[in-house]
Amino acid sequence: MSPTPVVHGIVLSGDEKDASLAERNTHATRVAGKGVDPEKKALFASVTKRIDYSPKLGTELHGIKLAQLTDQQAEELAAFISERGVVFFRDQDDLDNKEHVRLGRRWGPLHVHPFVPHNQQDPEIIVLDSRISPPTRFNTNDSWHSDVSFEPAPASYSILKFEEIPESGGNTIWSNGYELYDDLSQPIKTLLEGLTATHSSDIFKLLVQTSGRKTFGQLNDSVHPVIRTNPVTGWKSVFINPVFTREINGVTPAESKWILDYLGDLIVKKLQYQVRFNWEKNSVAIWDNRSNYHTGVPDFKPYHRRGVRVTVSGEIPYYDPNSGTQAKAWEATANAIIAKQEAAEKAKADAEANNSAKTA
Template structure:
């Protein structure tokens, strides 16, 4: 029987006994954040500063300690993440492994990764350490992905904290699947809505073959809709990614390659869909895998970095033809922003006119 290989309390390779760890993975029995207060009053009562990195994706919140969230705040945070795609927090030094796991379990069962090294005491906590060999993070230029989309019930949320960061480099970029869908022409939207795709763990199968490592559970292949409805926002999103989506079902190989290459190019190259985050020690990112894609930027060598992540298993992906879009929901927000700007400009003009008039009278 092959022994468990442990390094600094990190399980690198499974024994026969541990090969069933990931077989206990299951799906969420409820949708976290659905039905939360749309104004998220409880959450923002504790927020001292909000920074929206772009209009449609990415928000940083200050004043929140994730280890101290109330149940209501946790539900409202889940709703905000589904809406904004990714939410960041700084200075979360008290989010240890126990609190990290507890936070994830608020929103659903935690996924045990079938291959990536994990904490010996907390198998749900995977370790992304650039020192590990073979590397536990596939940081290449084409590593845009949605976490564990090869699972029958893939990730809803991922919660990543970096304990050690490089002196330079090592950012993470997210891309907005809602906006990607919204920008497709109606004929292409219609085509994709009727398709499914096979998501595969082939990248991990290749690694096990080349390294001889045992997995912690089955490496799955799963079929999911190409256009997915987010159950929290009710918005449509593209749900394919360059790392795990093997093929589009029901079309020719050439057609499948064309569709996947086209969508992959949009994910990677359309800057208006993207948001970039520069890590600090004890920063935390929480993102919605149902509606975003992400990649690490492999530019930090020879520096090292180390992060820990828990991944929340979600529902089986589905497509609802009646679901809405971010673009439609955004119309009211955009009008409110324009109205606010116009009011500010009108006020500034009135104040300037008043000063001019006063100076004329004074003269």
């Protein structure tokens, strides 16, 4: 039996002993965050500062230590991540490998990636190190995707921490699948809601051939609905991505290409769907793969970066025609913001009028 290739505690390739590690992957048996307190009072009791990166996507929370969350806070955080798409944290130096794994397991079974290098002691922790990753754009950079959508039960949440960051560059960008769905015309929505797509691990199969590395388990292909219901929020989102979605089923190849190209173009080019995160050492991002896409920005050479990620396996994707939308849920929030702005403007105008009257 040949030894497993290991570099600095990172397992680079499978061998006879661990070639079936990923076969343990399964789906979630419950939906973390579903039905929690809408105000999330337990979570926000510890928050000292909140920064929303855009109205509908991305929030940075200060005052939270992920390694110290109570069970109630962890459940409320899962719900908040599903609503905001991605949530960012700074200064999480105490989120070591043990705590990283523990946090992920609070939300579901952890995924073992069938190809990406992982931590020797904890195979659920994949290592994203620019020094050892294959020299291909289909790495962690320049490749819009949702994590492991080729699996029968793709990722719900991903928890990524960067331990080493480049002196410049190396940001990550997220794009909002809820908003992409909401902006489509009704005829296109109706078309897509009746379709499924095949998500493939073809790129990893190609890397197996070109790199000579062996897998940690089967490289799957899976069929999922093109429009997916997020079980936490109950909102619809588009569920395809440029990396892992091979084809739209039940249409001609030309139609499949048109649909995938059109939706992929929106993911990549619609800036109003996107937020960008500037990493610092020990920053953490947690996102919901069911309703978002992300890509690393490949602009940090000759610097390096190294991150570790835990990926939570979710439920088998489904579409409920009675699902709601982020746009509808957002109406009440938007109206409250408008009312607050109008009240502030009225108060300012009244104060100016009173001051004018006093000086008249």
